[in-house]
Structures are given as structure tokens and as C-alpha cells.
Amino acid sequence: MIPHSLTAENYFSAENNMKYMSCSQFKSFLTCEASALAELHGEYQREVTDALLVGSYVDAHFEGTLDIFRAQHPEIFTKSGELKAQYRQAEYMIQRAERDKLFMQYMSGEKQKIMVGEIAGIPFKIKIDSYHENNCIVDLKAIKDFKLIWNVEKGKKQHFINYWGYDIQGAIYREVVRQNTGKQLPFYISAITKEKEPDLDVLWVPDEDMDNALEEVISLAPRFQQLKDGLLQPQRCGDCGYCRFTKVLTEPRNYHEDCEVYEVEQQ
Ligand SMILES: [Zn+2]
Numbered sequence: 001m002i003p004h005s006l007t008a009e010n011y012f013s014a015e016n017n018m019k020y021m022s023c024s025q026f027k028s029f030l031t032c033e034a035s036a037l038a039e040l041h042g043e044y045q046r047e048v049t050d051a052l053l054v055g056s057y058v059d060a061h062f063e064g065t066l067d068i069f070r071a072q073h074p075e076i077f078t079k080s081g082e083l084k085a086q087y088r089q090a091e092y093m094i095q096r097a098e099r100d101k102l103f104m105q106y107m108s109g110e111k112q113k114i115m116v117g118e119i120a121g122i123p124f125k126i127k128i129d130s131y132h133e134n135n136c137i138v139d140l141k142a143i144k145d146f147k148l149i150w151n152v153e154k155g156k157k158q159h160f161i162n163y164w165g166y167d168i169q170g171a172i173y174r175e176v177v178r179q180n181t182g183k184q185l186p187f188y189i190s191a192i193t194k195e196k197e198p199d200l201d202v203l204w205v206p207d208e209d210m211d212n213a214l215e216e217v218i219s220l221a222p223r224f225q226q227l228k229d230g231l232l233q234p235q236r237c238g239d240c241g242y243c244r245f246t247k248v249l250t251e252p253r254n255y256h257e258d259c260e261v262y263e264v265e266q267q
Contacts, residue, residue: 002115017040019123021224023126023168030168030220035240036224044241053075058097059142064111093142093194103192107129107140110131111130112127112129113131114128119176120221142191146191167213174187175217
């Protein structure tokens with residue numbers, strides 16, 4: 001094992017986020033460099049939506065840290081101290097998952113296993129939801145549903161695994177585990193939906209997909225590291241909360257500009 005001083009408590013500290021690239025940080029840079037950098041510098045915080053918190057609630061249950069999560073998030077309770085409807089739904093999702101033998105088998109590995117490694121010479125940290133030493137790497141995802149998602153930028157519908165960059169996450173996990181143990185393990189996603197009647201699945205991400213995703217990490221990580229080191233100017237996506245927050249108007253625009261973009265998107 002490659003030595004490190006990361007713990008559950010300091011994993012997301014500002015210091016360790018600067019010292020190491022993580023999967024979520026890498027994906028933030030992919031989405032909007034300016035926003036990712038502002039977040040790292042503590043200048044901007046992404047909105048924590050109910051949908052995100054429901055996912056965290058389910059995560060906390062499987063981590064065995066639900067008591068701490070409930071204590072840290074009083075907003076999930078009503079004034080009379082009952083769980084709000086969304087979080088009762090999260091409880092229902094957990095119960096549904098617990099009824100499935102295969103789902104639970106994949107979730108039964110070592111919880112929140114932390115490792116560090118290097119990709120393209122850049123230090124990375126990972127935290128695996130369910131690590132089965134010698135067998136496989138499993139990540140838990142609570143998602144809206146299993147429908148394909150329209151990717152405006154790519155102009156096509158995508159599987160949620162590709163849309164949310166979970167293949168990239170798998171590639172980083174697989175590579176860091178390989179550096180630590182010498183073993184290249186398969187990557188699975190235990191997914192449960194937030195639908196009223198939740199759907200669930202255990203999905204395998206083929207190695208070939210992760211080989212391609214790792215190439216993407218290797219090609220982009222150096223640029224993201226240079227941004228962290230302050231050697232490059234970040235690109236703005238122009239669309240996210242941070243870009244809206246920091247937008248400065250310079251002159252009026254012809255509104256047809258937006259329609260043209262819209263027409264291209266529809267083709
Ligand atoms: Zn942006």
C-alpha cells in the first residue's frame with residue numbers, strides 16, 4: 001500500500017483537496033474549470049439540493065454513518081422532528097436495496113476504503129464505497145431513474161454511467177487500486193433509483209470502457225493540475241451557477257443568438 005495520512009475526517013479538507021486530485025474534483029474541472037477552481041479556493045460553494053442530500057442519506061446508511069449524517073443535517077427533519085418526505089423515500093430506497101441479495105452482496109465489502117496513487121504524475125486520492133480485496137471495486141449510486149439522459153454538448157442520449165462520468169471514476173479507482181495492490185479489479189456500480197417505486201441494478205463497466213476513460217484522465221489531469229497550481233487561466237463554461245454568479249454584462253445582445261444555438265441543439 002502506498003502510504004498516506006488521509007482519514008474519513010480529513011479526506012475532503014481544503015488542504016487535501018489541493019494536495020490530491022479526486023474523482024469528483026476531476027469531474028468538476030471537466031464541467032467548468034472556473035467553478036471547480038473557485039470551489040477549491042473556498043470562493044464558491046455549489047448548491048446542496050434535496051436530490052443530492054437524498055443520495056448522501058443513502059450513502060451514509062451503507063457507510064454506517066447515518067446517525068452522524070442525521071445530526072449534521074437538521075434540515076432533513078420537519079419542525080415536529082419527523083423525517084421529511086424525501087428522506088422517508090430514502091429510507092424506502094434503503095429497504096428496497098436490503099431486500100436484494102445480490103445488491104447487498106456487492107455492498108458488503110470494506111467500506112470507504114481510502115487509497116492514494118499517481119496518474120500522469122499527478123497525485124490522486126480515492127475513497128471506495130465497497131472494496132472487495134482480490135475481487136472487485138463497487139460504487140453506490142442513487143440516481144433519478146435508469147432512462148437515457150440527453151447530453152446537450154454531445155448532441156445525443158447517454159447512459160447515466162457515461163453522462164455522469166462514472167466510467168471515469170471507475171478508471172481512476174481501478175488504476176489507483178492497481179498501483180497499491182498490483183491487481184486490476186473489475187468495477188461495478190450498485191445503483192438504486194429515487195423513483196417512488198425504486199428500481200435497482202448492479203452494473204459492470206467493461207475494462208475497455210475504463211481503458212478509454214483512463215486515457216481521458218491521463219490527457220486532461222496535467223491541465224487541471226496546472227490550473228490548481230495557478231499556472232493557467234481557467235475556462236468558464238458560461239452556464240453553471242458559478243458562471244451565472246460572476247457574469248458581467250457588457251452590452252445588450254440580439255436574442256436570436258440564443259435561438260440559433262437552440263436550433264443547432266435540436267438537430
Ligand atoms: Zn461555469
